[in-house]
Amino acid sequence: MSTIKTPFKYDFVGSFLRPQEVKDAKENYKNGKIDKNEYNTIINNAIANLVAKQKELGYHAITDGEFRRTFWHLDFMWGFDGVEHKATGGGVPFNGELALLDDTYLVGKFKAKAHPFVEYFKFLKQFEDENTVAKYTIPAPAQTYLQFTVPGNIELTRKFYATDDELIEDIAAAYRDVIAQFYEAGCRNLQLDDCSWGSALTEDGTDIFGITAEEYKNRLLKVNNLALEGKPDDMVITSHICRGNYHSTYFSSGAYDPVADWVFAQENVDALFLEYDDERSGGFEPLAKVSKDKIVVLGLITTKSPKLENKEEVIARINEAAKYVPLERLCLSPQCGFASCEVGNKITEEEQWAKLRLVKEIAEEVWEHCKLLKN
Numbered sequence: 001m002s003t004i005k006t007p008f009k010y011d012f013v014g015s016f017l018r019p020q021e022v023k024d025a026k027e028n029y030k031n032g033k034i035d036k037n038e039y040n041t042i043i044n045n046a047i048a049n050l051v052a053k054q055k056e057l058g059y060h061a062i063t064d065g066e067f068r069r070t071f072w073h074l075d076f077m078w079g080f081d082g083v084e085h086k087a088t089g090g091g092v093p094f095n096g097e098l099a100l101l102d103d104t105y106l107v108g109k110f111k112a113k114a115h116p117f118v119e120y121f122k123f124l125k126q127f128e129d130e131n132t133v134a135k136y137t138i139p140a141p142a143q144t145y146l147q148f149t150v151p152g153n154i155e156l157t158r159k160f161y162a163t164d165d166e167l168i169e170d171i172a173a174a175y176r177d178v179i180a181q182f183y184e185a186g187c188r189n190l191q192l193d194d195c196s197w198g199s200a201l202t203e204d205g206t207d208i209f210g211i212t213a214e215e216y217k218n219r220l221l222k223v224n225n226l227a228l229e230g231k232p233d234d235m236v237i238t239s240h241i242c243r244g245n246y247h248s249t250y251f252s253s254g255a256y257d258p259v260a261d262w263v264f265a266q267e268n269v270d271a272l273f274l275e276y277d278d279e280r281s282g283g284f285e286p287l288a289k290v291s292k293d294k295i296v297v298l299g300l301i302t303t304k305s306p307k308l309e310n311k312e313e314v315i316a317r318i319n320e321a322a323k324y325v326p327l328e329r330l331c332l333s334p335q336c337g338f339a340s341c342e343v344g345n346k347i348t349e350e351e352q353w354a355k356l357r358l359v360k361e362i363a364e365e366v367w368e369h370c371k372l373l374k375n
Contacts, residue, residue: 002133005236006189007271007297007331008060010363013240014137014191015072015337016065017344017352022046026342043067044123051127057356061135061189064124065339072193072340073139074104077147079115080174082108082160101341105156106148110170112177118185125186133189136182137337140194140239141175141227142220151208164219172226183232191238191273196220197263198243201254217262228268238297239263240273243280245303245336255282260289271295276317277302277335284317287324296325299335301359306351314362332363 025042028034034042047064054062069075077083085104117138124134145168148157161167182190197220199205206216224239231237241256241263256264256274264272264286272290275281276299290296298321300314314332321330338344338352347355 001186001188002128002130003188004060004131004133006061006133006135006191007238007273007295007333009331009367010059010360011061011273011297011331011333012059012063012356012359013193013273013299013303013334013337014063014066014135015339016050016063016067017339017347017349018065018067018342019046019049019349022067023342047124048127051124053353055129055132057353058360059356060132062124062127062132063135063137064120066137066337068120070342071101072137072337073143073147073195074102076115076117076138077104077144079113079117079178081111081113082106083110104147105153106160107156109160110144110148110167110174112174112181115178115181118178118181118187121182121187122185134187135189135191136187137191137193137240138178140192140196141171141223142196143192143194144171144175145219145223146196146199149209168219168223168226172223172229175227176230179227179231179235179237183235188234189236189238191240192224192269193240193242194224195242195244197241197259198254200259201243201256202258205254213258217259221262221266225266225268236270238271238273239267239269240336242275242336242340245340254280256286257282260286264289264294265291269294271297271331273297273299273333275299275335276321277304281335284321284324287321290325295329295331296321297331297333299333301332301334301355303334303336303338303347303352303355306347306354308354308358311358311362311365315366318362318366327367332359332366334359 021042025039029039047067050065051062066072078085084107085102087102121136128134157167200213200217206213209216228237271294274296287296298318300317301309334355
């Protein structure tokens with residue numbers, strides 16, 4: 001088992017553009033042109049090729065690119081008892097585009113069972129070596145809480161949960177169970193992807209929940225920290241805080257100031273992957289609230305556009321962030337994945353690799369004094 005830990009001085013969030021053979025396999029499987037075994041063989045081969053590319057580029061984290069998923073978050077939720085979903089052609093309005101998502105809702109109590117993602121992790125883990133470690137990405141507990149409390153879903157949720165506190169307790173318990181499943185499978189690096197905090201970045205962002213912004217943030221923090229209670233000491237759990245990433249569009253905007261006292265200061269994760277790729281993210285001042293036991297991964301390279309960032313400008317921004325968090329506790333990555341949903345962002349695979357080459361080049365220059373960039 002690899003013993004190196006995420007995050008690394010140059011890192012990435014986790015999802016990658018689906019190669020054409022993956023898209024074709026899914027369509028052919030859906031239309032009955034290939035069977036499940038043929039489909040799985042194609043996906044497995046594509047993941048093996050992706051891992052080889054990640055290693056070729058010199059990265060120390062490896063992921064499966066989320067190639068087995070349609071959506072970065074919903075597919076994981078479908079792996080619990082009490083959850084149902086269906087495609088209705090609806091979705092969530094993003095900036096200038098409707099993110100087409102399956103309706104996902106409760107039909108009973110939210111409970112853990114043997115989660116299929118654990119088996120997906122086992123396939124990925126075989127590719128670990130002395131220089132790399134398998135990282136698996138799942139939506140944060142707060143993201144799951146958000147899914148079942150938004151208007152349209154809360155009415156269904158109330159059939160099974162009289163209060164949000166009861167729902168939070170069950171979500172946290174189910175996550176603790178699944179985290180234990182991952183650990184038993186040999187996972188020592190787990191990432192929680194979390195867009196829920198984005199709803200609290202604007203003054204009226206939590207109005208749809210019918211509670212104050214402070215109460216909303218308290219609930220997000222509570223469910224995340226409850227889910228992490230009792231986590232093994234040798235398991236690194238990080239969080240990626242995102243404002244939405246769908247087909248190169250976004251869901252929310254705003255600086256981190258309104259949530260820093262909660263997620264930066266109090267969330268019990270080992271590191272924060274933060275979106276900082278444009279002016280929508282605000283300044284670095286909220287980083288002063290990051291607790292001293294956390295590493296911060298600066299998402300300064302965008303996955304939404306193929307344009308390569310200016311290296312000197314990125315280095316200047318890293319130095320600016322270092323006024324609030326010491327340089328030795330900073331890392332660099334893209335701001336999000338390249339394909340949070342299978343539709344992917346509006347860039348090519350080669351442009352995707354160019355972004356990662358740039359991240360590594362910048363990190364090696366900034367942290368050249370570090371003995372091991374994989375620490």
